[in-house]
Amino acid sequence: MATLSIVAVLAVVPLLPLTLVFLVHFCIRALGWYLQGQTSDRKAAIISRLKAERAALSYDHTSQEAEDGWEKIEKSGTAENGKLLTDDWNGVVGFFHPFCNAGGGGERVLWAAIAATQKRWPNAVCAVYTGDHDIERGVVVATVQSRFGIHLQEHSLVFLYLSTRRFVLASTYPHFTLLGQSLGSLILAYDAFRLLVPDIFIDTMGYAFAVAFCKYLFSNVPTAAYVHYPTISTDMLQSLDDTTGEKGIHSGAGNGLKGKGKRYYWLAFAKLYGFVGRQIDVVMCNSTWTQGHIRQLWKPKRKSSSFAAIVYPPCPVEELEKRVQLTRESEKNRQNIVLYIAQFRPEKNHSLILRAFAKFYHAAQDKPKLVLIGSVRSDTPDEKHVYNLRLEARELKIKDATSFICDAPFSVILDYLQKSSIGTNGMYAEHFGIGNVEGLAAGLIPVVHNSGGPKLDIVVPFEGQDIGFHAETDDEYAAAFGRVAAMSLEERFAMRARGRKSTKRFTEAAFASKWVGEMEALVKLQKAN
Numbered sequence: 302m303a304t305l306s307i308v309a310v311l312a313v314v315p316l317l318p319l320t321l322v323f324l325v326h327f328c329i330r331a332l333g334w335y336l337q338g339q340t341s342d343r344k345a346a347i348i349s350r351l352k353a354e355r356a357a358l359s360y361d362h363t364s365q366e367a368e369d370g371w372e373k374i375e376k377s378g379t380a381e382n383g384k385l386l387t388d389d390w391n392g393v394v395g396f397f398h399p400f401c402n403a404g405g406g407g408e409r410v411l412w413a414a415i416a417a418t419q420k421r422w423p424n425a426v427c428a429v430y431t432g433d434h435d436i437e438r439g440v441v442v443a444t445v446q447s448r449f450g451i452h453l454q455e456h457s458l459v460f461l462y463l464s465t466r467r468f469v470l471a472s473t474y475p476h477f478t479l480l481g482q483s484l485g486s487l488i489l490a491y492d493a494f495r496l497l498v499p500d501i502f503i504d505t506m507g508y509a510f511a512v513a514f515c516k517y518l519f520s521n522v523p524t525a526a527y528v529h530y531p532t533i534s535t536d537m538l539q540s541l542d543d544t545t546g547e548k549g550i551h552s553g554a555g556n557g558l559k560g561k562g563k564r565y566y567w568l569a570f571a572k573l574y575g576f577v578g579r580q581i582d583v584v585m586c587n588s589t590w591t592q593g594h595i596r597q598l599w600k601p602k603r604k605s606s607s608f609a610a611i612v613y614p615p616c617p618v619e620e621l622e623k624r625v626q627l628t629r630e631s632e633k634n635r636q637n638i639v640l641y642i643a644q645f646r647p648e649k650n651h652s653l654i655l656r657a658f659a660k661f662y663h664a665a666q667d668k669p670k671l672v673l674i675g676s677v678r679s680d681t682p683d684e685k686h687v688y689n690l691r692l693e694a695r696e697l698k699i700k701d702a703t704s705f706i707c708d709a710p711f712s713v714i715l716d717y718l719q720k721s722s723i724g725t726n727g728m729y730a731e732h733f734g735i736g737n738v739e740g741l742a743a744g745l746i747p748v749v750h751n752s753g754g755p756k757l758d759i760v761v762p763f764e765g766q767d768i769g770f771h772a773e774t775d776d777e778y779a780a781a782f783g784r785v786a787a788m789s790l791e792e793r794f795a796m797r798a799r800g801r802k803s804t805k806r807f808t809e810a811a812f813a814s815k816w817v818g819e820m821e822a823l824v825k826l827q828k829a830n
């Protein structure tokens with residue numbers, strides 16, 4: 302008798318973890334149903350209010366809507382017979398963006414994404430989950446227009462205010478920050494779903510845990526993540542083993558007992574992050590660098606080659622094309638100027654550019670100029686840095702050929718974009734560098750560091766031909782400057798024109814059409830549910 306029950310228990314024991322997993326799973330799902338039920342009234346109210354606002358709007362509907370871009374996006378949704386799809390999908394797209402008023406590059410992506418979504422699905426609701434309580438819809442729409450030149454439809458935009466943002470602040474977790482912030486984002490996500498359960502959930506700030514949580518709560522809500530930067534990168538893991546001190550603040554931190562602990566913690570976190578990432582339906586990355594890391598960390602079981610598509614953030618390329626002429630005529634106004642636009646900070650390696658330029662300068666017949674434009678954050682070591690760079694220029698005997706312009710207004714920058722010949726960049730492994738794109742769009746021939754985004758994303762052959770040069774050492778930079786100077790006028794002009802044309806990849810229109818392409822997949826999933 303006794304042995305029999307022991308056998309029975311032994312047979313059940315291996316099943317216990319499984320049962321537990323099942324139970325947890327079930328509880329989360331039940332919570333999801335509960336949340337969906339709790340917020341369904343609010344959702345219905347929002348949708349019907351929008352309907353009313355839209356109806357009121359369509360009375361005085363003039364030609365206002367017929368701007369550029371609109372048509373292009375509509376066309377990406379044409380049916381087989383070539384007729385425009387009148388897609389009246391009217392679901393709620395939830396954008397998880399707790400810090401939406403920060404006004405930086407990440408916000409530009411958010412607003413451009415919302416604008417593109419609104420144009421493609423005019424009946425959809427774009428709901429932004431934000432922790433900024435002081436923002437008001439009309440003001441946001443106006444600011445986004447003036448600051449980024451992005452036009453939002455006010456009536457289909459909704460803000461939902463989160464009250465638990467402190468849980469994702471790094472300062473809340475002095476230890477185990479990565480894990481703390483990630484788990485904190487679950488609380489924040491719960492806060493969001495308590496306000497409204499969307500039909501599609503998109504994270505644009507890097508809260509992968511929140512997205513996976515959504516997947517577990519609601520199996521019928523398709524999810525997406527736009528990744529600017531992986532929460533933990535494979536570079537970070539490798540830097541632990543680095544003994545040269547070159548790999549940043551964590552260099553060699555993997556030594557000793559504490560180091561061992563840190564290594565296990567990071568490896569475990571990377572595993573967890575990978576698991577979380579695999580739950581997300583649609584993944585977009587902002588650059589080749591990010592895509593490389595995300596593919597490595599979120600290696601999906603589905604071995605789709607299109608997993609984690611690159612959707613470049615929109616750059617103000619069109620604006621520069623309008624303002625900076627690029628014709629054979631304007632070529633005459635270009636001078637032998639090497640332009641470097643970058644904040645005056647050590648990692649930008651102005652010193653490398655100074656040394657390279659000195660070599661170029663002393664060997665040149667037609668003496669070139671070097672112009673360094675950058676911001677200097679006051680009361681920081683930046684000021685000392687500029688001072689040291691000036692000393693270096695003097696030592697290199699290029700003082701008179703070199704201009705330092707600190708905190709230049711846009712008009713000055715524009716002037717130099719028009720009259721310079723070469724745009725350079727000295728930073729190692731820069732992730733992207735929007736300045737490089739702006740230079741290209743303005744017709745500068747790029748001589749950039751042979752690493753990071755400038756190498757992988759920006760200065761890459763276009764239509765089978767080079768649009769610029771890569772360099773690493775001062776000798777290589779000097780040689781590249783020399784090659785540009787030695788080109789015929791015609792060659793130089795052709796390269797500038799190619800470079801400008803290649804920046805079409807980074808326009809707002811290109812972003813919108815890629816974004817809508819990825820969104821189509823989500824809407825399709827949502828309709829299938």
Ligand SMILES: *[C@@H]1O[C@H](CO)[C@@H](O)[C@H](O)[C@H]1NC(C)=O
Nearest residue numbers: 529530587588614732733734
């Ligand atoms: C991607 O995002 C990271 C982090 O914000 C940024 O450093 C990088 O420049 C971005 N890449 C592009 C292509 O904008």
Ligand SMILES: *[C@@H]1O[C@H](CO)[C@@H](O)[C@H](O)[C@H]1NC(C)=O
Nearest residue numbers: 647648650653729773774775
């Ligand atoms: C600048 O570039 C040189 C040459 O590649 C390199 O040795 C140096 O470490 C770089 N400095 C910084 C601060 O990145």
